[in-house]
Amino acid sequence: MHDAIQRFRSVDPETLPKHFDAGAAERRWDEVWQRSGLYHWDPKQPRVATFVVDTPPPTASGSLHPGHMFSYTHTDILVRHQRMRGRNVYYPMGWDDNGLPTERRVQNHHHVRCDPTAPYEPDLRLEPAGPKPSGPPRRISRPNFIELCERVTAEDEQGYKELWRRLGISVDWRLEYRTVDVHCRRISQLSFRDLFEKGHVYTSEAPTMWDVDFQCAIAQAEAEDRPRRGAFHDLEFGVEGSERTFTISTTRPELLAACVGVTAHPGDARYADLFGRRAVTPLFRVPVPIFPSELADPEKGTGVLMVCTFGDATDVLWWRDHRLALRQLVGRDGRLAPLRFGSAGFESLDPEAANRFYAELAGKGIEGARKKIVELLALPEGGATSPRPPLHGAPRPIEHTVKFYEKGERPLEFVPTRQWFVRLLDQKQALLAKGHEVQWHPPFMVKRFDDWTENLAQDWCVSRQRFFGVPIPVWYPLDARGEPDFEHPIVAERDALPVDPTTDAPPGFREEQRDRPGGFRADPDIFDTWFTSSLTPQINSHWLLDPARHAALFPADVRPQAHDIIRTWAFYTIAKALLHENTIPWRHATISGWILDPDRKKMSKSKGNIVTPIPLIEQHGADAIRYWAGSARLGVDTALDEQVFKVGKRLVTKIWNAAKFVLGQTAQVHPITSELDRAFAGELRALVARATGGFEAFDQAQALQDTESFFWTRFTDTYLELAKARARGEGPPGSKEGPPGAQAEAGGESARGSAVATLRFGLSVLLRLFAPTLPYVTEEVWSWVFAGETGHASIHRSPWPDAAEFEAIPAPTEPESFAVAVAALEAIHKAKADAEVSAGREVLELRLAASPKTLAKLAPVLDDVLAAARARAHALEPAELADGSFEVRSARFAERTP
RNA sequence: AGGCACGUAGCUCAGUGGGAGAGCACCACCUUGACACGGUGGGGGUCGGCGGUUCAAUCCCGCCCGUGCCUACCA
Numbered sequence: 023m024h025d026a027i028q029r030f031r032s033v034d035p036e037t038l039p040k041h042f043d044a045g046a047a048e049r050r051w052d053e054v055w056q057r058s059g060l061y062h063w064d065p066k067q068p069r070v071a072t073f074v075v076d077t078p079p080p081t082a083s084g085s086l087h088p089g090h091m092f093s094y095t096h097t098d099i100l101v102r103h104q105r106m107r108g109r110n111v112y113y114p115m116g117w118d119d120n121g122l123p124t125e126r127r128v129q130n131h132h133h134v135r136c137d138p139t140a141p142y143e144p145d146l147r148l149e150p151a152g153p154k155p156s157g158p159p160r161r162i163s164r165p166n167f168i169e170l171c172e173r174v175t176a177e178d179e180q181g182y183k184e185l186w187r188r189l190g191i192s193v194d195w196r197l198e199y200r201t202v203d204v205h206c207r208r209i210s211q212l213s214f215r216d217l218f219e220k221g222h223v224y225t226s227e228a229p230t231m232w233d234v235d236f237q238c239a240i241a242q243a244e245a246e247d248r249p250r251r252g253a254f255h256d257l258e259f260g261v262e263g264s265e266r267t268f269t270i271s272t273t274r275p276e277l278l279a280a281c282v283g284v285t286a287h288p289g290d291a292r293y294a295d296l297f298g299r300r301a302v303t304p305l306f307r308v309p310v311p312i313f314p315s316e317l318a319d320p321e322k323g324t325g326v327l328m329v330c331t332f333g334d335a336t337d338v339l340w341w342r343d344h345r346l347a348l349r350q351l352v353g354r355d356g357r358l359a360p361l362r363f364g365s366a367g368f369e370s371l372d373p374e375a376a377n378r379f380y381a382e383l384a385g386k387g388i389e390g391a392r393k394k395i396v397e398l399l400a401l402p403e404g405g406a407t408s409p410r411p412p413l414h415g416a417p418r419p420i421e422h423t424v425k426f427y428e429k430g431e432r433p434l435e436f437v438p439t440r441q442w443f444v445r446l447l448d449q450k451q452a453l454l455a456k457g458h459e460v461q462w463h464p465p466f467m468v469k470r471f472d473d474w475t476e477n478l479a480q481d482w483c484v485s486r487q488r489f490f491g492v493p494i495p496v497w498y499p500l501d502a503r504g505e506p507d508f509e510h511p512i513v514a515e516r517d518a519l520p521v522d523p524t525t526d527a528p529p530g531f532r533e534e535q536r537d538r539p540g541g542f543r544a545d546p547d548i549f550d551t552w553f554t555s556s557l558t559p560q561i562n563s564h565w566l567l568d569p570a571r572h573a574a575l576f577p578a579d580v581r582p583q584a585h586d587i588i589r590t591w592a593f594y595t596i597a598k599a600l601l602h603e604n605t606i607p608w609r610h611a612t613i614s615g616w617i618l619d620p621d622r623k624k625m626s627k628s629k630g631n632i633v634t635p636i637p638l639i640e641q642h643g644a645d646a647i648r649y650w651a652g653s654a655r656l657g658v659d660t661a662l663d664e665q666v667f668k669v670g671k672r673l674v675t676k677i678w679n680a681a682k683f684v685l686g687q688t689a690q691v692h693p694i695t696s697e698l699d700r701a702f703a704g705e706l707r708a709l710v711a712r713a714t715g716g717f718e719a720f721d722q723a724q725a726l727q728d729t730e731s732f733f734w735t736r737f738t739d740t741y742l743e744l745a746k747a748r749a750r751g752e753g754p755p756g757s758k759e760g761p762p763g764a765q766a767e768a769g770g771e772s773a774r775g776s777a778v779a780t781l782r783f784g785l786s787v788l789l790r791l792f793a794p795t796l797p798y799v800t801e802e803v804w805s806w807v808f809a810g811e812t813g814h815a816s817i818h819r820s821p822w823p824d825a826a827e828f829e830a831i832p833a834p835t836e837p838e839s840f841a842v843a844v845a846a847l848e849a850i851h852k853a854k855a856d857a858e859v860s861a862g863r864e865v866l867e868l869r870l871a872a873s874p875k876t877l878a879k880l881a882p883v884l885d886d887v888l889a890a891a892r893a894r895a896h897a898l899e900p901a902e903l904a905d906g907s908f909e910v911r912s913a914r915f916a917e918r919t920p
Numbered sequence: 921a922g923g924c925a926c927g928u929a930g931c932u933c934a935g936u937g938g939g940a941g942a943g944c945a946c947c948a949c950c951u952u953g954a955c956a957c958g959g960u961g962g963g964g965g966u967c968g969g970c971g972g973u974u975c976a977a978u979c980c981c982g983c984c985c986g987u988g989c990c991u992a993c994c995a
Contacts, residue, residue, distance in 0.1 A: 035954070042957095247994080254995090272995060285995090318995080327995035334994055422994055433994095469924050473991045585989080616989095653933085657925085659988075663932060665944055668957085672943095675957045683954030727934065731942075742954085750953090848960090855949065855961040862952035862959095 030782045031807045035686040038806075042678040044643030044671075047798045052187050060816055061105075061194045063112045065571070073109035074578040075101060076559050076608050077193065078591070079116030079201060082178035083127035086185055088662050089584070091635050093614035095651035096722065097582040098191045100612070102794035103717045105192070106822040112575060114197035114562050115186070119175040120491045120551035122236070122429060127178070128170045128490075129159065136489045137161035164489050171490040172202070185635055189644050190797045192818070199561060201554045202492065207520035209561050210554040211495040213598060216566070217444060218513050222601045223484075225442050225508055229331070229338045230483055232437035233427040234356025238487045239441050240427045241550060242480045243590045245434060250424045253417035254323060257399065258410075259284065260302035262309045268293065268301075269414060271323030273422065274333050275399060276391040279306050279361060279380055280351035283329035283344060288314035293326050303328070304412030305379045305398055306363060307371040313344055332436035334425075335479065352435045358391050360384050375403075388432075440508065442494060442547075443481040446597060450475055456596050459606045460581075463720040464657040467585060467613045471596075474589040482594070484553045491548035495521045497528040504539040512542065516566070556594035559607045578608040585613050585657065612720055615659040633662060645796040646670035652795040655723040673730060674799045677792065680738050681803040684781040687749045691782070692775025694831045696748070697882035699780035701840035702741045705732070706787055707828045713791050714822070722794070729791040737784060740844045747889035749777040754888040755864050783831075786812075787823045836879045842906065843883040846870065849908035850891040857915060864916035865893040871901035871909045 055061065063072075075097060080090065105111045129135060133151035140163040148160075148170065162170075179200075186193065199206055217223045231240045254271040257278070261267065270284070284301040286293040293312075300309040310329075317336055318327060329340045331349050340346065349368055353359045361380055364373030379398055383391045399413035424433045446453070453475050462468040485494060495514035498506035512528040514521045523544035527533045535541025557565075563576035577599070583591055592611060599607035619633075639647055642664075649670025654660040694703060709732045716725030747753065751774050786808055793800040797818060804817035814820035834840070849870065854861055868891075872880065877898050880887070888896055899911060 247992085250994090252994085270995075274995080323995060329995085336995075423992095424994060464925090466924060470990055473923070477991055589990085655934095658933095659926095661932070663944095665932070669932095669943060672957060676955070679955035679958085681954080686954070724934085727942085738955090739959085746953090851960055858949050860950040860952060860960085862950085 030691045030779065030811060032688045033682075033685045033806050035682050038682055042675060042799060042802070044645065044674070044798065045640065047802050048188055048190070048639075048644050051798055051801050052190065055190075055192070055816070055818070056187075056195070058815070060818060061111070061113065061192045063194050063197065064110050065574070067110040069574050071108070071110050072112055072574060073101070073104040074112040074559075074562070074575050074580070074608075075114070076562070076578040076581040076595075077114050077116060078583050079118040079199075079555060079558060080182060081123045082117045082119065082175050082182055083123045086181055086635050087617070088633055088635055088638070089617040090182070090185065091189055091638075091647055092617050092651045092654070092660065093582060093584060094186065094191050095189060095648045096612065096614050096654075096656065097580070098189075099648070099652050099722045099794045100580065100717070100720065101192055102797060102818055103722070103822065105818060106790065106793065106820060108821065111192075111194075112197070112562070112578075113193045114199065115183075115193040115195065116199045116201065116558060116561070117175065117179050117182075118551065118555055119171065119200050119202045120549075120554060121486070121488060122551075124171050124175055125167075125488065125490050128167065128174050131174055132170055133159050134162050134167070134170065135159045136164055136167035138164045138489070140164075140166075142166060168490055175200070175202075185639075188636065188639055189648065192797075197562070201551070201561075202490070204520060205564075206554055206557075206561050207492045208567070209557050209565060210492045210549060211514065211519040211521065212516060212566050213553070213557055213560070213602065214495060214549070215513055215516055215519070216602055220601065222445050223442055224445065225440060225511065227438055227440040227508075229341070229436040229438045230441050231425070231427075231434045231480075232354065232439065233430045234352070234354070234432055234435055235430060236427065236488075237354050239439060239483050239485060240430075240434060241483045241552075242478065243474075243482075243552070243593070244428050245425045246428045247423040248426050249421055250433070251419060252422050252424075253419045255396065255399070255417050256324070256414040257304055257328075258412045258414060259304065259328075261296060261312075262300040262302055264299075266296075268296070268326055269324050270326050270328050272328060272333075273420070274330065274392070275395050275413075276358070276383070276388055277330035277333050277351055278303060278328070278395060278399075279308075279358075279376075279383065280330040280332075280349045281306075281308065281310055281328040282331055282346040282349055283310050283340060284312045284326060285315040285318050285329055285340060286312075286326040287318045287320045288316065290318070290320045290325050296326075302371060305395075306376040308363070308369060308376070309371065311344070311346070315340065335436070338436055348438070350438055352388065352437060354437055354439070356387055356432065356435065358383050358386055358388075388435075441483050442485040442496075443483055444553075444597070444601070446478060446482050447480070449597070449600065450478060452600055453593075453597060456600050456606050460596070460608065461610045463610060463612045464655075467588065467611070467657060470585060470588040471593060474593055482550075482597070484550045485545075485547040486550050487546075488548050491551060492520075492554050493522045493524065494545045494547050494549060495519060495523060496545040497523050497531075497542040498545065500537070500539055500541050500543055502539050504537075506543050511545070552590050552594045555591060556598045559595065559599070560602070565602075577606055580610045580612055581608040582612045582614065584616065586616070588613070610720065613657050615654065615657055618659055618661045638667070642667040642671050643674060643798070645674045645798050648795055648797070649673060649726070652722055652726045656720060673733075674796060676738060677733070677789070677796070677799050678803065680733075680742065681785055681789070681806070683742065684785045685803075685807055687778045687781060689749065689751060689774045689778045690771065691779040692772040694776050694780050694783070696773050696776040696780075696886075697834055697836070697839050698741075698744055698843060698886045699776050700832055701834035701836070701838075701843075701883070702736070702745075702780060702784065703828060703831045704834055704837065705736055705840055706784055707825065709736075710787060710791070710823045710825070710828075714824070717794075725791070726795050729788065733788055733792075736840075737788060740847070741784065741840075742781070744843055744847065744883070744886045744890045745777040745781060748774055748886060749781060750774075752889065753885065755892050755894050783827075787827070789817060790820060790823050793817045793820075835882060838879055838906070839883050842876060842879045843887050845906055846872075846880055846884075846887045846908045847890050849910050850887075850893070850913070853910035853913045854915065857913070859915050862892065865891055865913055866895065866916055867912065867914040868893050868896040869899055869911040869913070870896060871899040871903060871911050872907065873903050873905050874900045876903070876905050876908070 132148045133155035142163045142165045252273040255275045281303045296312045363370035363376035370376040457471045497512040559578045563572040595607045646667045650666040712728045713725040789800045
């Protein structure tokens with residue numbers, strides 16, 4: 023770089039526009055960068071030279087959000103730094119088109135519903151439905167529905183793509199993928215096949231968390247707790263063959279017909295006599311076993327409780343561990359199923375009464391059934407043994423937490439259904455170990471991973487009863503009666519993937535055998551969206567399809583993501599890499615915070631406080647938005663603050679103006695020899711080390727802050743002012759001998775050339791330090807002269823500044839001379855401010871005091887200080903002042919600025 | 921209930937075992953030649969509270985208070 027200083031050219035500031043036009047620069051440079059292949063990954067380079075980003079694939083069906091700008095900019099800043107460090111960057115973009123958000127978006131956008139029984143309409147063309155469609159939604163076939171999903175997501179992706187390009191997100195668009203495309207379906211199904219071969223997946227019919235509205239199974243990761251108002255109902259139970267009664271408290275009286283057991287803590291003396299006997303439920307008079315369980319809390323309710331199929335996760339445990347009866351009450355649609363008590367049905371001491379009572383409940387929804395059963399329980403004839411009503415007193419309102427599907431509106435139920443699971447409970451220790459092999463930024467985020475992993479209670483349910491997504495590549499053989507054999511699933515062969523079992527026949531079968539006795543039946547389900555998106559590193563590396571590419575791209579270097587999906591995306595991705603290859607999926611996880619609105623509330627669509635991104639860019643410029651994002655450290659929730667945009671915009675303008683000045687200096691450059699220049703270079707060198715260290719520690723905010731602070735306080739406000747006169751070939755006013763330093767240096771021209779060279783060198787270094795954060799304004803300035811001088815057409819492929827660039831610049835004679843020069847100038851500025859005259863006013867007389875040591879340090883830079891202060895005359899006075907500080911003892915200023 | 925993070929100037933946020941900082945906002949001044957999308961100067965904070973360690977604590981330790989989030993709590 024120092025050699026390049028010799029080739030420094032100048033530009034005529036008159037030829038440059040007066041102001042920086044951010045919008046024009048964004049359009050122009052994006053086009054140039056795309057056309058020149060600036061962001062292209064080079065597959066020929068080795069792994070060590072490559073930097074692989076596991077970019078988050080956004081759900082394109084969501085709405086654009088300032089949070090998108092925020093977190094993707096974080097990553098892009100790191101990526102641009104790596105690119106300038108010479109790394110061959112692999113920076114893809116994916117779109118997560120799977121699943122519910124897309125289906126919902128299509129349903130609303132076109133006012134349709136998927137009806138798998140409807141026939142395919144090849145020529146169906148639907149227009150967007152508009153804001154308030156009338157009438158019931160149109161029912162369309164599954165293939166039509168999927169076509170719409172693909173069309174809508176493709177449209178939505180354009181909005182994102184436009185935003186990324188406008189923001190200067192430097193992805194290689196050749197590496198675009200969609201989680202439903204052929205390649206991703208193949209990788210996803212390969213993953214299933216591999217897990218199947220390794221014994222990590224199984225199918226079972228078991229009670230599973232079930233959303234009654236979506237009628238779909240849910241994994242633990244998608245369930246969330248919500249506080250809800252409920253009420254304890256005290257119900258009197260009888261004891262078989264005895265007058266003994268006891269009272270249980272339940273919030274779910276509607277499940278009474280599904281009561282299959284009663285339990286209390288083994289140490290609870292109140293109920294010790296009951297263990298081993300049978301309780302008799304009220305209304306339905308069903309005898310059920312009474313057993314002790316450590317899981318029962320003597321403090322809660324009455325200490326004794328009913329076990330139902332199924333009220334909650336603990337019921338599932340009791341049901342399984344104590345081999346209780348299954349009396350599934352809530353159906354897939356959330357309504358109470360028909361039950362029969364008596365000889366042909368469930369046991370009851372009074373089947374006739376049981377059936378009579380239950381007839382009042384069957385077919386009702388949960389809320390309706392609860393209301394009804396409370397009425398029934400208040401009837402005197404409902405009691406099992408006692409003459410009074412089984413419901414004691416009024417329901418007691420409580421606040422309790424209830425599990426919901428995160429996108430759902432009614433509480434989850436446990437419904438026995440056949441699902442596919444990935445075994446994770448037996449992998450907890452290995453998962454924790456792998457999680458700690460990853461370096462998290464900030465490091466404490468690993469705790470989120472630990473908490474989740476340690477508390478994992480269920481294997482991962484990966485099958486979903488939805489339409490749009492990756493099909494599970496499985497068929498089941500049908501026996502002679504047409505019953506499927508779930509113990510011997512037929513999993514598609516690797517070479518056949520991807521398959522859709524609903525249209526493809528399994529190996530060894532013909533299509534005509536579908537759903538026929540002796541034939542086969544397709545698994546109708548699709549995968550959980552995370553089953554595919556947990557493979558984004560492998561999707562990019564073409565795992566199992568291209569071993570050389572996989573070796574070059576896996577594990578990835580960085581996984582950027584937000585902290586709310588550590589339990590899903592990060593967790594499942596780590597799990598997949600562990601189960602497939604016993605490795606980690608990436609070396610670093612960078613966790614961005616959330617965007618809060620100016621009132622510190624989380625921004626979300628439901629709160630209606632979303633600001634749309636593009637207008638913000640139009641208003642402030644992409645660099646200013648990036649400045650705001652880059653200023654926030656990883657993991658820190660950040661307010662959407664227009665003030666910060668303005669600060670960023672001001673910085674952009676200042677860079678542009680400073681560059682215009684620096685590059686407008688026309689003098690011939692010389693080697694950097696003057697003391698002030700050498701001292702400034704020394705400070706700059708320290709900045710480069712700090713900023714580089716910041717980037718290496720994934721702390722782009724610190725790097726930016728250091729660079730920005732240096733730029734204002736060490737460059738524009740100080741060095742530029744101090745070196746300005748010399749660079750122009752002027753000295754202090756009235757000095758006739760030529761530029762300052764002429765006496766001490768070999769000649770005036772070399773001192774002048776030293777200043778010009780230092781200005782250019784400083785600008786070149788600072789531009790490159792800013793380039794990752796502010797790609798547009800730095801590229802614009804770079805293009806004026808530096809591109810030709812350094813041989814790097816774009817600043818974004820130019821070498822990151824390093825110590826080697828400083829080697830040819832001699833160290834300053836006095837390490838503190840820059841600081842001393844600044845302090846002296848500030849003292850004179852203060853005197854001018856006190857006298858209420860402009861900083862540009864000439865100083866006719868000046869008595870400047872400092873300690874003798876400080877005055878000695880000032881000597882080699884004195885002429886620059888006097889020139890910057892416009893001092894015609896001066897006297898230096900040794901004084902008892904703290905080292906490094908100056909005082910103006912007296913001064914006289916010119917009447918007006920010349 | 922356990923955990924993690926945060927609490928520093930009116931606001932947004934850096935920071936470090938020894939001097940309390942930046943930007944914005946505020947006040948005063950300066951039409952200066954790269955920049956008025958500018959410059960110079962200034963006022964403003966018991967660094968959440970209480971203890972402890974230390975020659976010295978905003979920083980380390982303990983407890984407490986407040987805020988946010990994660991996990992658990994579902995009879």
